[in-house]
Amino acid sequence: MKLLLSAVPDYTAADFSQETWWLTLIKAVFIIVYLILNVLLALWVERRGLGRMQTRPGPNVAGPLGLLQAIADAGKLLFKEDMWTRGADKFLYFIAPAIAAFSAFSVFAVIPMGPNVNLFGHSSPLQLADMPVATLYILAITSLGLYGVVLGGWSTRSTLPLYGAVRSSAQVISYELAMGMALVSVFLMSGTMSTSQIVASQGQVWWAFALIPAFVVYCISATGEVNRLPFDLPEAEGELVAGHMTEYSSMKFGWYYLSEYVNMLNVSAVATTMFFGGWHAPWPLSHVPVINDGWFGMLWFFLKMWFFMFLLIWTRATLLRFRYDQFMSFGWKWLMPIALVWLVAVAVVRGITEWVEVSLPVLGVSIVILFAIIMLIMWVTDKGEPEPAPKPADMEYTGFADGFPIPPLPGQSPVESPRAGRAPVVATASKEDTDE
Template identity: 50%
Template sequence: MIAAQLVQHASEGIALAPAVPMEDVPAADFSDTPLWLTMLKGQMVFVFLLLNVLVVIWFERRVVGQMQQRPGPNRFGPFGLFQTLADGLKLMMKEDVIPSNADRVMFIIAPLITGALAFVSFAIIPMGSEVEMFGHTTPLQLTDTPVATLLVLAVAGVGAYGFVLAGWSSGSTYPLLGGLRSTAQVISYEIAMGLSLVAVFLYAGSMSTSQIVAAQADLWYVIPLFFSFVIYLVTMVGETNRLPFDLAEGEGELGGGFHTEYSSMKFGMFFLGEYINMFTVSALATTFFLGGWMAPPGIAAINDGMFNEGWWTFLWFFLKMWMFIFGYVWLRGSLPRVRYDQFMKLGWKIMIPAALAWVIAVSLIRASQVGYFGDTLWATIITVAAIAVLVIAGLLMWDRRSQAAQEAEQHARQAPEEVDPFAGGYPVPPLPGQRLVEPRRAVAAAEPVTVDAGPGSTHDSSEGDRG
């Protein structure tokens, strides 16, 4: 209830921090931005994302190559820079195959949904402060609304339709399983991601991305909301299906996952959407926790903030965003893929409860700053903390009991301790805890038996029961 009222206050623009009232935090001013300039900025954002995708694919190959002591792409263009362009041309020239059992309409629409929606979220990202463009003063942001962050979460939810439609419309088993797995993964980690951002709303007192950046003028939220930052880092990797959480594309289990049956540029749209989503969540992390386009504290104080205004601000935003992209590449070159049940357990049993407890704590802290509790603050904090500890302890005990029951059931159904690897005609390795029969007994069981059927004739047979 407290969190709900505080979010309501935030959406209404009521101050949550007495030191920085929300009426003093400026929002992005688009009054001097004509329609044609808005359309031009939209085209610039589109080209910016496409160029970043071309660079990041080359960058990922080169960095992982250096981590694995191999060169990476180094033939086409200087340092292999044009390799990504060549790969794009190769995709365009490949044959576009549609399976005979596929739903043709949904099969074509699914990659368009995934690829197109990936661009939408970047419309509300503030990439810099106000700059001069063609005689007009305009912010380096396409648009902004009082609930801009909710737009990003809504677009991410709709993007899951592209995965499930791609898997279902392919008319094949592996894509269907991959689509269900990917959709469950995205939806599960969206919950924890949304909860981690609630703490940001409570601190900033607004859901407008430009106001959230402006509210971090004195202190970046990565410091007071470090726990939310860690939760967001984990969920952003799971949300984008990247290693070690690329379980929707488990090649050893599901082929290529939901896009197994796709080829040519239809596959390229899924590929494009995945990489643009990486930039989107990285830009959001920069906006919510690292001060957005603001310069680092030491640099911001030089020459009365000269480096904290104009086109310099785009440079800081760009460097912060690419810092997260490097983290993506580092993870891919370092960690193996986790097991799916472990991944879902991390999301539902650890990330979501921890994010809920943190939102309650932040709600109490912010409510105390606006005088919501009066003199009963510490009694309320102790009561809520005790209830949270009891609930978490109960959940842990229940989880341990369920695991013990499953282990006991598996032990009761344990396979025989001694097995013959050739009993079924094919060599089968023993399971954990089993041992093979003695070699002498196994050879004796496999020897043929000669039956005398009369003079001049023999009949060989093997025992049907090999022990």
């Protein structure tokens, strides 16, 4: 009897040769239902998970263990009064949530959730569509979703929503650049931008291990893309109430709320596809043909996607919100230079391997070593003699710093009060029958 572990895993791209229009329609409906059900599950997992992490029960009234809480919230949004602000641009005010929701639901069209299976007598992949530039399609659709946020904040003609929209546009543009550069290294290693072929290229090693810096940059940038803590600056409750959603109610607010959670599923599915082997089983289970093919692919894809969903929930429970200047500085001064240096290292090593035959693990180690050398050179050349910090006693104390009143530091003399030296006011008794 042959051992199942001796089998070689089958990593092939999707085959759409037997696809029909009604199979495509069935898949499109399935994706919509799949995402809505996962959003309901995400709401329950996040609330119960946050409750456990913060030592509180979480929702436990609507249904057993609070399982029907998300359905109760959906019913509340459906029957809540639909308010319209008087000065809003009516068309843009209405269409903005629809743009955000449409863009969020469109990303899963090119995500491979499984291999070719038998669907009603046709061999069809568990993927709606694929194309040579499928990953660029994902980046384009996510950028289009930003219009829903910007138009939603601008159309209300209100201050706080406009601030939230401007914050969100700057945030998405900044972190989308770092995320795009992290994905380019995957394109270079895979030799393709097709999502099914990228999954097939991870037969020997997942790109999360061979391209560790790109994977880390993607995870951080994806958190900023979906406005999750510690990067939820566009919806900072203490500053902007609810950001671009402040003037929305009922299902217009619900579409924004739904698109936020669908975008969490999107970035998790893209991370699974680009870095975690897609729908393939993890090693050594990938060498067992029975559980590494067919409908089992959807199970592995679901588990991997929810691994990243749990990370997003975990960071919300443990990390504090950044200041906006810290957030933008982190994206432009750290994430983007690291992603760019890593991309150059991958391109150099990939170019060398065009003439030298090396295995994939050796290629990954070579890229990591070259990246470390480049970062070390940058650190050494940039390291100069730091200027000595002035002592507080040598600094002039004016009572203010950056426009804010502050107490004196040790060694500083307090500012003399402008009231000093005034003669005290002496109260005297008034004379009778006078106005004094």
